[in-house]
Amino acid sequence: MSAEALFLSGDAALLGLAVAGGVAARKPFAGTLVYGGALAICAAMLVLALVELLGRTNGETLVLPLGLPWIGARFRVDALSAFFLVVINLGGAAASLYGLGAARHEHSPGRVLPFFPAFLAGMNLVLVASDAYTFLLSWEFMSIASWALVMAHHREGDNARAGYVYLVMASFGTFMLLLSFALLASPAGGYAFDAMRAAPPAPAVAGLAFILALIGAGSKAGIVPLHVWLPLAHPAAPSHVSALMSGVMTKVAVYGFVRIVFDLAGPQGWWWSVPVLMVGAGTALLGVLYALMQHDLKRLLAYHTVENIGIIFIGFGLALAFKWFGMPSAAALAMTAALLHTFNHSLFKSLLFFGAGAVLSATGERDMEHLGGLIHNMPRTAFAFLVGCAAISALPPFNGFVSEWLTFQAILLSPELSSWVLKILAPAVGALLALSAALAAACFAKAFGITFLGRARTDSAKHAHETNRFALAAMFVPAALCLAAGVVPGLFIDALSPAVSDAVSGRMPAQAGIAWLSIAPIAESRSSYNGLLVFLFIAISASLAASVIHRFASNALRRAPAWDCGFPDSSPATQYTAESFAQPIRRVFGGLAFVTREHIDMPEPGETRPARFELTLGDRIWDLIYAPLANSVERAAVELNRLQFLTIRQYLSVVFAALITLLVMLASWP
Amino acid sequence: MIVDLAFQLLQMTLVIAVAPLLTGLVRATKARLMRRRGPPLIQPYRDLIRLARKEAVVADGASWLFRFVPYLVFAATWVAAALVPTFATGLLFSWSADLIAIIALLGAARFFLALAGLDVGTSFGGLGSSREALFGALAEPAMIVIVFTLALVAGSTQLSTVAAYMVSSNVGLRVSLGMALVALIVVALAENGRIPVDNPATHLELTMVHEAMILEYSGRHLAVIELAAMLKLVLYVSLIVCVFVPWGLAIADASVADRLLGALLYLVKLALAGVALGVFESSIAKMRVFRVPDFVGAALMLGFLGALLLFVSRTLK
Numbered sequence: 008m009s010a011e012a013l014f015l016s017g018d019a020a021l022l023g024l025a026v027a028g029g030v031a032a033r034k035p036f037a038g039t040l041v042y043g044g045a046l047a048i049c050a051a052m053l054v055l056a057l058v059e060l061l062g063r064t065n066g067e068t069l070v071l072p073l074g075l076p077w078i079g080a081r082f083r084v085d086a087l088s089a090f091f092l093v094v095i096n097l098g099g100a101a102a103s104l105y106g107l108g109a110a111r112h113e114h115s116p117g118r119v120l121p122f123f124p125a126f127l128a129g130m131n132l133v134l135v136a137s138d139a140y141t142f143l144l145s146w147e148f149m150s151i152a153s154w155a156l157v158m159a160h161h162r163e164g165d166n167a168r169a170g171y172v173y174l175v176m177a178s179f180g181t182f183m184l185l186l187s188f189a190l191l192a193s194p195a196g197g198y199a200f201d202a203m204r205a206a207p208p209a210p211a212v213a214g215l216a217f218i219l220a221l222i223g224a225g226s227k228a229g230i231v232p233l234h235v236w237l238p239l240a241h242p243a244a245p246s247h248v249s250a251l252m253s254g255v256m257t258k259v260a261v262y263g264f265v266r267i268v269f270d271l272a273g274p275q276g277w278w279w280s281v282p283v284l285m286v287g288a289g290t291a292l293l294g295v296l297y298a299l300m301q302h303d304l305k306r307l308l309a310y311h312t313v314e315n316i317g318i319i320f321i322g323f324g325l326a327l328a329f330k331w332f333g334m335p336s337a338a339a340l341a342m343t344a345a346l347l348h349t350f351n352h353s354l355f356k357s358l359l360f361f362g363a364g365a366v367l368s369a370t371g372e373r374d375m376e377h378l379g380g381l382i383h384n385m386p387r388t389a390f391a392f393l394v395g396c397a398a399i400s401a402l403p404p405f406n407g408f409v410s411e412w413l414t415f416q417a418i419l420l421s422p423e424l425s426s427w428v429l430k431i432l433a434p435a436v437g438a439l440l441a442l443s444a445a446l447a448a449a450c451f452a453k454a455f456g457i458t459f460l461g462r463a464r465t466d467s468a469k470h471a472h473e474t475n476r477f478a479l480a481a482m483f484v485p486a487a488l489c490l491a492a493g494v495v496p497g498l499f500i501d502a503l504s505p506a507v508s509d510a511v512s513g514r515m516p517a518q519a520g521i522a523w524l525s526i527a528p529i530a531e532s533r534s535s536y537n538g539l540l541v542f543l544f545i546a547i548s549a550s551l552a553a554s555v556i557h558r559f560a561s562n563a564l565r566r567a568p569a570w571d572c573g574f575p576d577s578s579p580a581t582q583y584t585a586e587s588f589a590q591p592i593r594r595v596f597g598g599l600a601f602v603t604r605e606h607i608d609m610p611e612p613g614e615t616r617p618a619r620f621e622l623t624l625g626d627r628i629w630d631l632i633y634a635p636l637a638n639s640v641e642r643a644a645v646e647l648n649r650l651q652f653l654t655i656r657q658y659l660s661v662v663f664a665a666l667i668t669l670l671v672m673l674a675s676w677p
Numbered sequence: 678m679i680v681d682l683a684f685q686l687l688q689m690t691l692v693i694a695v696a697p698l699l700t701g702l703v704r705a706t707k708a709r710l711m712r713r714r715g716p717p718l719i720q721p722y723r724d725l726i727r728l729a730r731k732e733a734v735v736a737d738g739a740s741w742l743f744r745f746v747p748y749l750v751f752a753a754t755w756v757a758a759a760l761v762p763t764f765a766t767g768l769l770f771s772w773s774a775d776l777i778a779i780i781a782l783l784g785a786a787r788f789f790l791a792l793a794g795l796d797v798g799t800s801f802g803g804l805g806s807s808r809e810a811l812f813g814a815l816a817e818p819a820m821i822v823i824v825f826t827l828a829l830v831a832g833s834t835q836l837s838t839v840a841a842y843m844v845s846s847n848v849g850l851r852v853s854l855g856m857a858l859v860a861l862i863v864v865a866l867a868e869n870g871r872i873p874v875d876n877p878a879t880h881l882e883l884t885m886v887h888e889a890m891i892l893e894y895s896g897r898h899l900a901v902i903e904l905a906a907m908l909k910l911v912l913y914v915s916l917i918v919c920v921f922v923p924w925g926l927a928i929a930d931a932s933v934a935d936r937l938l939g940a941l942l943y944l945v946k947l948a949l950a951g952v953a954l955g956v957f958e959s960s961i962a963k964m965r966v967f968r969v970p971d972f973v974g975a976a977l978m979l980g981f982l983g984a985l986l987l988f989v990s991r992t993l994k
Contacts, residue, residue: 379798382740393742402785403778412777415821419828422988434825434984438977441821442814448784449810452791456806461798462738525773534834537773541756541782544773549752556729556897563732563896570736570893571799583795583803591811595970 010059011069011082014092014135017052021045021128029121038110041120045127046103049096052131056092059084060505068137068201075140081199083137086505087270090346091134091262094353098255099127101481105247105361108477112368118159119245126152126251130259138199139188143181146263150177150227153256156248157240169239176226176236183223184263190216191271203271210275217279220267221286227260229313230320231290232628237313238297242305242373246364247481249305253312254357258349261319268323269342269510274331277426284324284429288436291317291443293628296600299450299592300624302375302585304363307454308356311399314443315352318414319345321436325417326511328429335513337420340528342507343500343515344413350499351406351492355398358485362392365474365482366458370467375454375585380463384471389459391482396451398489401444404542406492406499409526411444412536416528446592453588462579494538497526586622602627678769684936685769689759692915695944696907697721699914699951706955721907725900733896736797746793747894747901750786754905757782758912762919764939765927766837766844775834776827780820783868783912786905787813794890805889808966812874812886815973816867819860822980826857827920829987840919841928856983858921863976865913867969869906872958874969877906886966914950915943922946 028041059066066084073080084092106123113119129149136142154177158170191213192198193206207213226233241253274280294313301307322345329338365388366381367373382389398405418440421433463469473479492499497518508514518526527535569575597603602625609618653661701718708715735743757779760771774782787809794806828834830851831842842848867874870887877887891902919926925942927935964972 380738382742382796386741397785397788400784400788401781402788403774403781408778408781412781415777415824416834419825419834422829427989430988431985434822434981434988437825437984438818438822438981441818445784445814445817448788448817449791449814452788452795452806452810456792456795460740460742460792460796461803523773531772532833532835532838534775534777534828535772536775536778540770540773541778544756544759544770545749545752545782548755549748552751552755552901553748556901560726560729560897560900561732565732565734566737567734568737569797569799570734570895571797572801572892576800579798581800582798583800583807588795588803588807588810591807591966592814594967595811595815 009067009069010055010084011066011135013055014052014084014131015069015071015082017048017055018128018131018135020048021124021131024048025121025123025125025128028124029117032117032120037116037120038113039107041124042103042106042110045124046100046107049100049103049127053093053096053100056089056096059089060086060093061502068199074144075198078138078140078198080141081137081201082135082141083200084135085509087265087509088134088262090350090503090506091258092131094258094350095127095130095134095255098251098258098353098357099130101357101361101485102247102251102255104484105250105364105478105481108475108481109245109247109364109368113245115159119156119248122152122155122159123248126156126248130256133259134262137201139192139203140198142263143185143188146184147181149256149259150181153244153248153252156244156252159245159248160243164243165239166243169236169243173236173240176233180223180226180233183219183226184267187216187219187223187267190219191267200266200271207273207275213272213275214279216272217268218282220264220272221282224260224264224267225286225320228257228264228316228320229260229290229294230286230316231293231313232632234290234294234313235626235629235633238301238306238309241309241312242303246305246360246367249309249364250357250360253309253360254353257312257316258353261316261349264323265510268327269330274327277328277331277429279331280324280328281428281432283320283327284432284436287317287320287322287324288439289317290314290320292439292446293600295443295446295450296596297626299446299453299589300601302457303373304366304375304378304454304458305360305373307375307450308359308363311447311450312352312356314447315348315356315399317443318411318440319348319352321345321440322348322414322417324436325414325421325433328421328424328426329417330511330513332424332426334420334423335511336515336529337417337423338511339504339507339513339515340413340420341417342511343503343528344410344417346503346506347413347492347496347499348407348410350503351398351410351489354485354488354492355395355407358391358395358482358489359399361478361482362388362395365478366471369471369474370465372465372467375457377465378458378463378468379461379579379582380459380468381471382459385459385473387479388474388482391479391486392459393455394486394489395482396455398493400448400451402448404490404493404538404545406489406496409493409496409536409538411440413528414440416534420529449589449592453585457583457585457588461582464579464582490542494542495524496536496538497521497524500526600627601625602630680933681769684765685759688763688765688768689755691940692758692763692908692911693755693904695947696904696911697725699911699947700907702948702951703910703955703958706952707959710956710959725904728895728900728903729897731896733898735898736799736893739797739893743793743796743893744898746789747898747905749789751901751905751908753782753786753789754908754912757786758908758915760836761912761915762837762840762926763915764925764943765931765936766841766919768837771837772835776824776836776839777821777834779836780817780824783909784813784817786909790890790902793894797893799893801889801892805886805892808886809890812867812969812973815970815977816864819864819973819977819980822977822984823857823861823864825984826853826980826987829984830854836916836919840923840926843920843923844926844928853983853986854921856979856986858917860976860980860983861917861920863973863979865917867973867976869910869913871954873961873964874972876963911947914947918943918946918950
């Protein structure tokens with residue numbers, strides 16, 4: 008049985024699970040059945056995908072008599088899809104593990120259980136599809152399934168609106184992808200990927216297809232300015248689904264981009280990298296700035312996904328440029344950076360969403376201003392969340408640092424590019440990347456510090472309790488992988504090199520042979536990094552310092568009230584809040600992205616009412632692009648509404664006019 | 678191998694041994710300029726020992742993180758400092774992390790210190806953390822663009838290679854390097870919390886940043902954090918010295934005598950830098966907090982311009 012057939016049977020099993028979940032949703036064992044089954048299937052497919060990635064590099068096309076009658080449904084697993092299958096099924100397995108613990112608390116299981124395995128199946132199908140029709144069908148299936156999950160708690164808060172915006176944006180994205188595939192398919196209708204590869208379109212057509220793919224896949228991934236649905240929809244779903252959407256589904260979108268742009272269309276012009284780099288850098292910076300301003304923990308994480316997508320796209324932009332200018336090893340470096348960051352982000356973003364979910368189920372709060380001090384009652388969750396924060400802030404020795412380091416190394420190769428635009432763009436992108444990385448650290452110092460440290464701001468935070476074993480396991484597995492990928496990055500780089508060479512037909516030098524498990528992207532004299540040694544050095548010097556101090560100096564410790572410059576206050580309300588932590592950064596960078604209005608209401612001396620400070624943050628992109636668009640659609644709808652109240656005679660004349668117009672158009676068609 | 682290891686260990690102990698001395702020197706210079714006698718040069722050592730001997734008072738609401746952070750901050754700073762060539766390049770472990778990793782290590786130290794500031798849940802701690810986050814968010818990208826400049830000039834991000842290249846004669850005078858130097862000095866002032874960005878001598882003042890963050894620390898924890906701060910100053914001075922005034926630096930396979938001479942010269946350079954810092958700090962006023970972003974932002978722009986010049990001029994040579 009070929010690997011493709013095995014993957015398809017896995018997907019079929021997931022779909023069967025979806026049906027079973029729908030039928031048995033009200034039964035007490037339904038949660039265990041669905042999540043346990045999904046965990047087993049994802050784990051099996053993860054192993055299978057790893058075997059595919061490390062072993063055979065080229066799959067064979069499997070044609071099933073489904074879908075369009077003259078092409079059938081084509082499936083193929085090559086190294087690129089195998090890599091993404093690893094990412095998706097790892098995230099899927101972790102989310103299922105979390106789901107096992109969370110299922111008991113789900114108040115409307117009938118709205119979650121059928122769609123969760125269906126969503127996983129949809130994502131898996133996108134990755135094995137090998138013709139445009141199957142790809143788009145699976146893509147839509149994935150979108151609809153995730154939309155259903157976003158709407159699971161549709162009566163809460165703004166969730167219904169989030170679902171609506173998501174549905175509109177998802178349809179828009181699919182439509183763009185449809186047009187892109189239509190351009191790539193030869194006039195004879197070669198919808199199979201093989202046919203597209205065999206007959207590449209003219210540069211102008213390919214360029215248009217590339218732009219459409221950037222918009223279509225980018226809107227799913229969350230590039231600015233197409234990101235607006237993402238921070239609404241991702242947090243609205245149950246937490247393990249948020250983790251899947253943010254950590255995993257965005258990676259399917261990334262896969263779609265790589266598949267179309269690198270594999271099917273191939274860079275056909277140096278300018279292809281320019282929009283990708285600009286969009287990537289803008290997305291990274293704006294994403295982290297938006298994230299910094301949030302005080303809803305899950306929404307902060309969702310916005311931060313936008314930043315990471317930006318970093319991944321910066322890598323793609325560089326890879327496109329290097330590939331076009333015939334520098335395969337540099338292209339491989341940039342591609343490795345992007346794909347490694349894709350993998351890393353799926354790890355730590357899932358982990359952080361599980362942590363946010365654990366906090367949500369322990370306290371009922373997503374708002375950081377109502378949390379605080381959770382490290383005391385939820386020490387394990389806090390520890391795992393801290394690892395995730397350190398990894399996502401690109402701190403050594405964790406994995407986030409490695410992929411950003413590789414991206415910087417790729418940027419340092421860009422002076423060799425023979426294009427003036429790129430020469431000027433590359434350092435600017437590098438500076439913006441560095442800025443967003445530093446802001447990310449501030450963002451996660453805030454996320455962890457306000458949520459888990461300090462004093463509890465409400466009773467629900469004070470009486471929180473540690474989360475269940477499944478959720479802890481779902482957090483600690485990615486946390487361990489974050490450390491592993493940061494300490495021995497060479498192994499991970501080597502593992503994904505078949506996928507890289509699929510995309511850019513170049514390879515980085517093998518890292519396994521380098522002494523002491525270092526990584527050296529080009530040559531050791533130029534740059535090298537050894538996560539293992541850095542980790543060991545930090546561990547050794549910290550314990551050395553601690554043991555010397557404890558051996559030779561005082562060991563005594565006394566607990567006392569906080570000093571606070573001699574003015575300790577009893578109320579936890581006097582602590583720094585999420586908003587006040589980000590205030591200096593908002594003052595400095597705010598004008599860039601937000602419309603901020605501060606309103607201070609200071610009572611006259613003698614008045615007894617409290618002073619009030621109000622802050623409204625507007626999203627400039629929403630105001631500039633989406634609000635006018637929504638308004639004009641609404642106006643048009645109101646105008647068109649008149650058509651519903653015509654007399655029969657008027658209807659007849661409208662129909663007649665339409666018929667005449669169509670006939671005239673048909674007659675004048677060349 | 679053994680000799681290399683010995684020199685690596687020597688370097689690690691050297692930076693830690695001279696760190697309090699450098700701080701003492703800066704303080705003494707400032708005191709003399711104010712016509713005070715000031716404390717003796719070795720006062721920082723005494724302070725550290727006194728702090729280490731006292732019992733540590735930990736606030737009631739502090740978590741395990743609060744007690745863990747000082748050692749972590751110290752370790753990250755020490756590892757970073759050990760990777761900067763002080764008197765010789767090509768030390769045993771210098772290839773294990775490049776300049777970008779050194780910056781990231783310092784970023785890790787800042788991240789955890791900011792968390793410690795938030796841990797007890799006091800307003801001062803939060804204030805320090807929040808401002809440190811802002812300064813860090815500006816200083817770190819400035820450092821990265823400076824790294825771009827250095828890496829493009831020397832063809833490597835390995836600090837050892839950069840320093841060795843700077844010692845060699847084929848550097849010449851470059852505009853980019855001048856811009857990078859100014860930017861690096863500004864970043865060093867900001868990162869070490871020196872005047873005009875922050876005043877290391879203040880307490881009980883709303884403008885403080887670093888001191889506010891570590892306000893709740895006492896005893897041995899405070900000693901470790903203070904030592905880490907002193908170490909950071911040495912690190913930045915060593916960084917500037919090894920890149921921009923590298924003369925006397927012993928390159929990879931120099932003789933033992935050369936290396937010892939390098940060490941001597943290094944101490945002289947360190948002393949000069951300490952005096953210069955003292956003079957600079959005495960002759961300038963502290964800035965308002967919201968002026969600091971302009972100051973560090975200027976460094977970012979300078980560093981960026983320098984890097985841009987190099988990116989663009991790559992084809993011209």
